[in-house]
Amino acid sequence: MSRSLSNKDAGFRNKQERAEYFLLDERRLRQTKVTDLDRKLWEKVIQFSDFFEDMLFTPGTITYPFLECKISDDNGNEIAPTAVLPVGLHNFNYNSFYYRVREMTPPYMACFNKANYSLKVDPRHIDDDYVILHEMIHMHEFVLEIYPTYYHDAILYSLYHDLRSKIEDLDRRMERQGHIVMQEELAQFGGVHDLLFLLKSFDLDLRMNYPLGTVFGYGMAD
Template sequence: MKCENGIWEFDLSDKSSEWWEETPETQILIQKVGEFDTYNIFSDMTFQEGSLTEKMIKCHIIRDGKGYESIIDLPPELSMFDYTMFRFSVEPLEECEGRYDIWSQRLTVTPENINNDSIILHEMIHLHESVLMALPIYYHEAVMYCLYSELSKKIPNLNYIIETSAHIYNCEDMAQIGGLHDMLFLLKSFDIDLRFGCALGTTYGYDMKEQIKKTGNKAV
């Protein structure tokens, strides 16, 4: 990933040749990312068929009095998306358990968290958001809208949780502690929690789970 003249450019090149030089621990991380991929957890963030966001790229075209279904062509960052575009590593980190670096397109977790699914999935959300950052903002907004529409049916008082999390004071505090965690990140982390039957806030981390408990909010 690089930024030139205010435009983000995502590096689509295959980096899997670097994987074979990685440590056995990193190989485990790569394997776990591949396993999560089989569950289609992030298919909505790449607008795949059958995902929540598929409806945002479907069109009904009428030509010569006949109706046709069509799909909008996606940019290569989405249509060609593959985890081989990224680097992975397991190594000690200061003051955090995982990290995604947008510049090197590298996802890292500490050795202690190699089997911590929540930490890995947390960083995978950052990874997918970095792809959306390289695209016009309406892709980001489409994913956020679809997640919100679905989760609002399952999480009572979701608006209150969002309002609290999105309050500028809390955003600034979070930015200092753990970097950017926007509304899309919050919603996607809840989506993952529900998929795996975890308490809301588990994937988000920090003290989000405790904050939600104070609201008495449970998913339905």
């Protein structure tokens, strides 16, 4: 099947179905030519994966209430069905991506490449966990981009609700980061660094005991 075929010719009903097909493509599960450093990167990603369960609506996380429903049946008995997640979130698997440690031209330290599903890190930064965490947010936001915005918004709201009691000047930080001039500048550097990205980066800073701004700024806290 060629990527140049139209959605209809390729048998996809819509853009979302096509994106899910390529996201869950199992060919990437059989990766070859993996170096020791590639494996080290992969192990770090798995080590940090628990921190990203909220971006997958896993039971017990701050986002899970957005899937739960409280409905009564005809007899007044409360039933609690759960909304069904789309396959890209429900079947999310870190095996769906390539992990590569390769030299990059400074100032680039790492990147998540949407076009070929790869997370690449420069060997000089393989021990900089904040760099890997930063790119993992890009990976998860990439999956969310396949779906309607309400998944993104549910996570954004849940993180805001959770962090506002933990970070005194959260609103000021969000207003500064969300300013269109700031967003335009960041967009030129590449990658989506929206408010969900900012909040998730603060959540990771707190989990890692980093000064606020470390994950967002690749180690440069403000």
